[in-house]
Amino acid sequence: MKMTEKRRFRRITYVVGGTLQCHGSTFSCRLENLSVAGALITIRDTSATDIRVGDHCFLRMYHEIEARHVIMEAYVIHHVFAFVGLAFTNLSAEIEASLVSIMKREKQPSFCTDDNDADYSLLRNVSNY
Numbered sequence: 572m573k574m575t576e577k578r579r580f581r582r583i584t585y586v587v588g589g590t591l592q593c594h595g596s597t598f599s600c601r602l603e604n605l606s607v608a609g610a611l612i613t614i615r616d617t618s619a620t621d622i623r624v625g626d627h628c629f630l631r632m633y634h635e636i637e638a639r640h641v642i643m644e645a646y647v648i649h650h651v652f653a654f655v656g657l658a659f660t661n662l663s664a665e666i667e668a669s670l671v672s673i674m675k676r677e678k679q680p681s682f683c684t685d686d687n688d689a690d691y692s693l694l695r696n697v698s699n700y
Contacts, residue, residue: 572653573626583677593628593647594621598632602632607621607670609645609658617687622650634669636676641669 585605591598599615610630614622621634622628626647634641643666662670671684 585677587629587632589632591628591630592601593626612655614655621649624650636672641666
């Protein structure tokens with residue numbers, strides 16, 4: 572049986588280092604995949620067990636194209652072992668444009684059939700998570 576993805580936004584494999592700030596603590600992490608709606612990361616500090624679904628946090632990553640750090644506000648939507656799924660919220664137009672530039676640069680096969688299927692419009696609310 573084939574599983575179908577029901578994602579609104581195309582995601583890409585995008586492996587870069589970063590940090591996750593949550594509960595006043597900062598954890599080293601690695602991005603595993605990225606979309607304009609969220610990211611999957613792995614936490615390097617396995618003692619970060621106080622991270623819970625629904626927690627408010629900030630993800631910081633280096634944007635190679637723009638040669639600067641980008642900080643995204645997010646909520647934890649998934650946490651199993653070292654893997655943490657994040658849904659971005661309150662993205663500024665500037666940050667969203669940065670994410671779109673990464674997505675376009677790192678074009679990969681995706682669950683979307685073409686770029687017209689990927690919704691790059693401004694995210695008004697990611698409350699469906």
